[in-house]
Amino acid sequence: MALPEVLARIEAAARRAGREPAEVRLVAVTKGRSLAEIERHVLRYGDFPLGENRIQEARPKIAAWPERTWHFIGPLQRNKVRYLRPFRLVHSVDSLRLAEALAARAAREGYRPRILLEVNVAREPQKHGFDPSGVEAAVRAVRGLEPLELRGLMTMAPLAEDPEEVRWVFRELAAMARHLGLAELSMGMSGDYEVAVEEGATLVRVGRALFEG
Numbered sequence: 001m002a003l004p005e006v007l008a009r010i011e012a013a014a015r016r017a018g019r020e021p022a023e024v025r026l027v028a029v030t031k032g033r034s035l036a037e038i039e040r041h042v043l044r045y046g047d048f049p050l051g052e053n054r055i056q057e058a059r060p061k062i063a064a065w066p067e068r069t070w071h072f073i074g075p076l077q078r079n080k081v082r083y084l085r086p087f088r089l090v091h092s093v094d095s096l097r098l099a100e101a102l103a104a105r106a107a108r109e110g111y112r113p114r115i116l117l118e119v120n121v122a123r124e125p126q127k128h129g130f131d132p133s134g135v136e137a138a139v140r141a142v143r144g145l146e147p148l149e150l151r152g153l154m155t156m157a158p159l160a161e162d163p164e165e166v167r168w169v170f171r172e173l174a175a176m177a178r179h180l181g182l183a184e185l186s187m188g189m190s191g192d193y194e195v196a197v198e199e200g201a202t203l204v205r206v207g208r209a210l211f212e213g
Contacts, residue, residue, distance in 0.1 A: 013197035029207030152184025163192035170199035
């Protein structure tokens, strides 16, 4: 599958749900991919946000294409927040301590990070993120942290052969976001992004499907 086919599937999923396709943006996940692969499979098709989940891998790629829009999508240690300034959006703020560390660093550097809170909707023990029961309190706390700009929520659904099995995860996150007045929903990856779009995703993080074939 190539990027244009992924875009066509996103558009079709949005229309099935009665949504405008323009409401959904593709984040092309480039982790583990060489510069040549990214050029061939992503950049030739347009200016899409590029998603990375490791600081050390992202830095040379950002240096190669500083004009591109970069999103950070992976787990993050507090001592790495100093490297986040080049990223337009951080999807994976998974604790108040991390949010506080990022706010303190950004205040010193004079910039306003845009962030999403990661929610472990399925309560998988191996996954990062806020427990659903604590999301409302976390949102209140993070909204008080200057200069952070809280834009929405993110989740990773459990792996499933049939994406219908995890539809409830996306539906639950969308309901949380509506209740909290948050606009951005980062949910859906290569195996389940169409279901995520049907349930309200505004950002889908697709990697493997872009580089197949």
